[in-house]
Every structure is written in C-alpha cells, then in structure tokens.
Amino acid sequence: MLERRTLLALAASLFVPAHAEAGQRCEGESCGEDDHYALDELSRNIPKSGRVLCPKLELVTHLGSALRYDSPTKVHPAFRERLIAFEEVVASEARRHFGRDPRRIVHLGTYNCRRIGGYPELVSEHGLGNAIDVAGFDFAAPRGSHVTGGWPRQHDGAFSVRLDRHWKLDPRVSRESRFLRALAQRLIDRRDIFRVLLGPSYPGHHNHFHFDCAPYRLIDVFDVNARW
Numbered sequence: 001m002l003e004r005r006t007l008l009a010l011a012a013s014l015f016v017p018a019h020a021e022a023g024q025r026c027e028g029e030s031c032g033e034d035d036h037y038a039l040d041e042l043s044r045n046i047p048k049s050g051r052v053l054c055p056k057l058e059l060v061t062h063l064g065s066a067l068r069y070d071s072p073t074k075v076h077p078a079f080r081e082r083l084i085a086f087e088e089v090v091a092s093e094a095r096r097h098f099g100r101d102p103r104r105i106v107h108l109g110t111y112n113c114r115r116i117g118g119y120p121e122l123v124s125e126h127g128l129g130n131a132i133d134v135a136g137f138d139f140a141a142p143r144g145s146h147v148t149g150g151w152p153r154q155h156d157g158a159f160s161v162r163l164d165r166h167w168k169l170d171p172r173v174s175r176e177s178r179f180l181r182a183l184a185q186r187l188i189d190r191r192d193i194f195r196v197l198l199g200p201s202y203p204g205h206h207n208h209f210h211f212d213c214a215p216y217r218l219i220d221v222f223d224v225n226a227r228w
C-alpha cells in the first residue's frame with residue numbers, strides 16, 4: 001500500500017496543474033475510497049506547442065445505464081463505471097426534488113483531445129476520455145398518476161433544468177436551483193465517484209459542471225460569496 005501511495009504521489013507531482021494546488025493531490029485514499037484508478041499512472045505531459053497528441057486508449061461508447069444521455073458519451077471504461085454511479089445519484093436526487101427520474105442527462109462533451117486551458121503542457125482529462133461536462137437535465141411529464149400534488153405547477157409537465165438558467169436563482173425559491181445544489185453536494189460527498197468537480201464558481205463554467213477522475217482532488221463549484 002505504501003508503495004502504491006508513493007507511486008501515486010510521484011505521478012501526481014509530475015502533472016498536477018497549478019489550478020489544483022488549492023485542491024489536494026491524491027495520496028493513498030485522499031482522493032476517495034478508490035485506492036486505484038486505471039489512469040492514475042498515465043502521464044498528462046505533452047509538448048507545449050504543436051498538434052496535441054493524446055495517449056491511445058481504448059474508449060467505449062456509453063449511452064447511459066440508470067439514465068440516458070442526450071447523445072452518446074465516449075469514455076474510458078474506468079470512467080464509464082463512474083458515470084453509472086453518477087447516474088444513480090442523479091436519479092435519486094431527481095426523485096427527491098421532482099418525484100421522477102430525468103428523461104435524459106444533457107452533456108456538452110466527454111472525449112475531446114485537447115490541452116487544459118491555460119496549461120499548454122498538460123492534456124485535458126477530456127483527452128483521456130476521463131471527463132464529462134454536464135449542462136443539465138430534461139424531464140418528461142410524469143407517466144400515470146404516481147406524481148400527485150406537492151410539486152409546483154411548472155413541474156407537472158415536461159421541463160428542463162440547466163446550470164446557466166437555474167444555478168444563479170435563489171435556492172430558497174427555485175426548486176431547480178435546490179436540485180442542482182443538492183446534486184453537486186452529494187457528488188462532492190461521494191468521494192468514490194469523481195475527484196475533480198468544477199462548477200459555476202470556477203472560471204468558464206457558468207453553464208456546466210465538469211467532472212473528472214484526474215489523479216488529484218479539486219473542488220470548485222459553489223460561490224462562497226453567494227448571497228444566500
């Protein structure tokens with residue numbers, strides 16, 4: 001176990017971007033209950049300029065397990081397992097807030113061979129099929145009469161929840177905002193799913209959550225200066 005921790009710390013020290021300094025490098029179980037993740041030892045270092053060459057990895061197409069995505073995701077098999085766990089958390093929070101599962105998870109992308117913005121020497125976790133950008137969720141009208149009362153009228157039929165529209169609303173008033181915040185908090189607490197969770201408080205993320213399994217832990221979702 002010690003050897004494993006040393007390896008992980010060494011690997012992390014090679015490519016932890018400065019933006020993760022405020023976070024926490026994975027050492028042993030510090031990133032979660034997962035002591036080993038398939039992509040931990042893979043170097044993220046790439047030449048600072050020229051065409052981005054992403055490591056050749058076998059990726060899989062994942063349409064969704066507990067829930068569907070609006071378009072197929074292309075991810076590493078290890079990340080697919082995390083997405084399946086993520087879908088279960090989404091479904092559970094959605095039932096708590098809206099009495100039903102979302103019809104689909106709306107995402108902005110998974111695999112994409114590119115650099116981390118501002119860190120030209122590092123390949124993005126998206127370039128490993130190890131990340132997803134989630135913009136929101138679409139809900140269909142409930143089937144049958146299992147949802148009765150208790151929900152605001154606008155949630156009787158089909159509706160959408162989007163980070164760019166609902167996150168900034170006062171969660172004391174907006175059920176959508178409450179749902180997104182509760183979901184984010186549960187995912188942060190579930191250290192066995194994602195290690196990096198970025199949201200509206202992180203630059204460039206006003207309209208989506210970015211989740212990945214980099215070899216370090218970084219959480220930046222909630223604006224500490226929010227007025228509620």
Ligand SMILES: [Zn+2]
Nearest residue numbers: 131132133210
């Ligand atoms: Zn992303």
